[in-house]
Amino acid sequence: MTKKKAFGFWSAIFLGIGSMVGAGIFIVIGEAGAIAGKLVIFSFLIAGIIALLCGYSLAKLAITYPSRGGIIEYLVQSYKEGYFSGSLGVLFYFAQLVALAAVSKSFGTYAATYISSEESLFWTNLFALGILGFFVLINLIGASMVAKSESLIVLIKVSVLIIFTVAALVYIDPSKLLSSHTTSSINIFYTLGLTFFAYQGFSVITNSIEDMENPKKVMLFSMITAIIIVTILYIAITIAVFGNLTLNEIIKSQDFALAEAAKPAFGTLGFKIIAATALFATASAINATLYSVTQISYVLAKNGELPKIYEHNIFHNSEGLIISALLIVPMILFLNLGTIASIAAVTVLLIQGLTHAGHLLKLKETGANPVIVILAVIGTFGAAGFAIYYSSQHTAHFTLYVTIVFFLAFAVEVALQLFTQRKITKQFISSKE
Secondary structure (H helix, E strand, O other), X not given: OOOOOOEOHHHHHHHHHHHHOOHHHHHHHHHHHHHHHHHHHHHHHHHHHHHHHHHHHHHHHHHHOOOOOOHXXXXXXXXXXXXXXXXXXXXXXXXXXXXXXHHHHHHHHHHHOOOOOOOOHHHHHHHXXXXXXXXXXXXXXXXXXXXXHHHHHHHXXXXXHHHHHHHHHHHOOHHHHHOOOOOOOOHHHHOHHHHHHOOHHHHHHHHHHHHEOOHHHHHHHHHHHHHHHHHHHHHHHHHHHHHHOXXXXXXXXXXXXXXXXXXXXXXXXXXXXXXXXXXXXXXXXXXXXXXXXXXXXXXXXXXXXXXXHHHOEEOOEEHHHHHHHXXXXXXXXXXXXXXXXXXXXXXXXXXXXHHHHHHHHHHHHHOOOHHHHHXXXXXXXXXXXXXXXXXXXXXXXXXXXXXXXXXXXHHHHHHHHHHHOOOOOOOXXXXXO
């Protein structure tokens, strides 16, 4: 008797929603809102459309190259073995670390609101480092208990967000949404990098391909359905926030604007509930991302992309977990939340863009619609370009930070290939090869 696979249509959708509706929305809504004002509603809509285009492309790649390696596998399939695909694999790993730093910093920001009504860098960094250290220990000991609680955490955070949104929509002040004070419409595009970051978890669905029932049917439809549901939720949340807070209030409380928007409907208790939900969401994201980072590092090491040290086991996990955490610490200490989120957003967009550009080389194999894939390339690279331009104008050394990340990825890959003589290899071999 064949064992039933873990992921069907609805469970895949639930996985996608849980991955997307995580720390991203708690980080992004205030940061992007401070830039684009109420026009950020359109930024979430456009980012959702870009996510749909990317989701279609990734689903087609997943069906053709079924592998838990996900995006790393598609990059190798498209660009073959070598320095370029190897560098992109290392860059993908770095991107996960930057995203993890952003999530940890967000946790610290929300946790610090319980200590002081004023923003405190000391408490923010202390809580951020504390939660990172806590989940490193949990993962070293064995994260089965936390992993089993992920579904409950997803249910709690999504339910609270829906309740908050419905209640906040009832309490909105239409004058705040219709006020003449607005920012330039070009800021919609400047915030696309950040708003897309709130969706970026959708790619996790592709990693479940080997455990999916009837993937040729389920993968694409579950991907599209999950992204559409989250897009609707994000737009509703944004309307609720801007209908309850003025732009000045959002700018003032941008790192925890979502919690601040709960006050008109629920008072101070509402602020605390949303802040607690943010802590739940970011904590679950940290745990899940730490696990995926160590899994990624193991796969990369196995395929020749990271040092052998990443394969050494400590209890139920690897030294890669400790090394990953040590790389994250300086980002938490020396960069602010907005900068980390922007770097993470740009890196994710560029990796997505390169993945879909590579897909254009494999259209005959995947059977994907070339127009949709080309639009995914234009959407991701375009959003990344706007984000880099805006951030470089408003954040000191931003372009340098992004350049350093790319340079390090290439340098690490070149060094590894020269000194270890290993190359990244495909996990899925087509019968045609």
